[in-house]
Amino acid sequence: MDTFELALARSLVQKEAYTWFPPGVLFPELSLFKSNGARGILVRIVRGGEIESLDQLLKSSFDEAKEILKDHPYQAITVLQFITYLSSPDEHLIRVLSNLERHDTAPDIAVYTAWFDFENKAYSSNLPWFSKGILPKSVILEAADHSQEPAELQVLQQEIVQILEERHAEWQNVYVQTSSKAVYSLLVIIVGMYLWMSSVGSVNSYYVLTKFGAKINERIVAGEYWRLVTPMFLHLHLLHLMVNAFALYSLRTAEWIFGSNRFLLIFLAAGVSGNVASFALSPYPAVGASGAIFGVLGALLYFGTQRRDFFRRTMGSAIWMTLAVNLLSGFMIPHISNEGHIGGLIGGFLASAALGLPKAPDRLYQPVAAVVLTSLLAIGIWRGFIS
Known part of the structure; x- marks a missing residue:
């Protein structure tokens, strides 16, 4: 699953303009962040077997979003908790996951949940239709296929670093100033x-x-x-x-x-x-x-x-x-x-x-x-x- 997480991170960084959050921190949890206008998007990739409490995970996601709003110039944050399972969750767990979300207006924070089981390569989420693009299914399946191929974690990590360096140079070429x-x-x-x-x-x-x-x-x-x-x-x-x-x-x-x-x-x-x-x-x-x-x-x-x-x-x-x-x-x-x-x-x-x-x-x-x-x-x- 380590390879899957890094392969997914590489695809999200390369194709969806995400970056590591905080920069360079990979384990025990991998988080990715991007800006979507005035709203920030945070994706937390969490292993289902290591979660002690889903309610606590929801609370920690909300608290993380509040901290981001304190330090970054966004009006709102959307958090997606992406949970991976080795086998298919049972019906009770699926019902819990389907309802695992939280919304607040002051500050404007929305927390949703998505999950993926490797056994059936099945991806589900409680994201509304207009937010499906936060974590495209095609990117997840591509990363799952890649995780079955032999790959060095260090190579994947270096590729992500290289993409982010190129992205930084690209941003410097696009933005001529940061003042308004x-x-x-x-x-x-x-x-x-x-x-x-x-x-x-x-x-x-x-x-x-x-x-x-x-x-x-x-x-x-x-x-x-x-x-x-x-x-x-x-x-x-x-x-x-x-x-x-x-x-x-x-x-x-x-x-x-x-x-x-x-x-x-x-x-x-x-x-x-x-x-x-x-x-x-x-x-x-x-x-x-x-x-x-x-x-x-x-x-x-x-x-x-x-x-x-x-x-x-x-x-x-x-x-x-x-x-x-x-x-x-x-x-x-x-x-x-x-x-x-x-x-x-x-x-x-x-x-x-x-x-x-x-x-x-x-x-x-x-x-x-x-x-x-x-x-x-x-x-x-x-x-x-x-x-």
């Missing part, structure tokens, strides 16, 4: 604008929104062109502000990838694109940073076209899920400007394509992306004026 000064500056601006609006009157009143620069088509046609920029810094109410502020903070990885200056340009270009799309396609007043935030998602999608394997391993599923949920919400919830969201998404993608990645060579399509973005903005403004 642009994100924090934008958060200060939008919160400050909200407080300023609140000091004048009700933030969702037509008078206050008009005074501070909401997107109002008639005013833009009359010559108040700044209303294609200012709405991205305004919000209707406290919940609107909190949702967008949290979304922007959660996407600060984009600033680490593009750098502060490029990130700010992408955010502003996406915000303007969203406002222009809303001006062209929606007659209703609009405010909010969501168009610009969709643009940040668009920038990360562009990054995915350039670093496909890295994107898939580290953030792809989270980005696609976030995008799908927010677009669906926009169609289902009244008074949300999906025109602005989609316009921001396209604007952010094209702006990032025009700017390129900091450490990448210039591409022939960069000026083309800039021309396409400019053309779309011009068409959108023209459409708004003739509507």
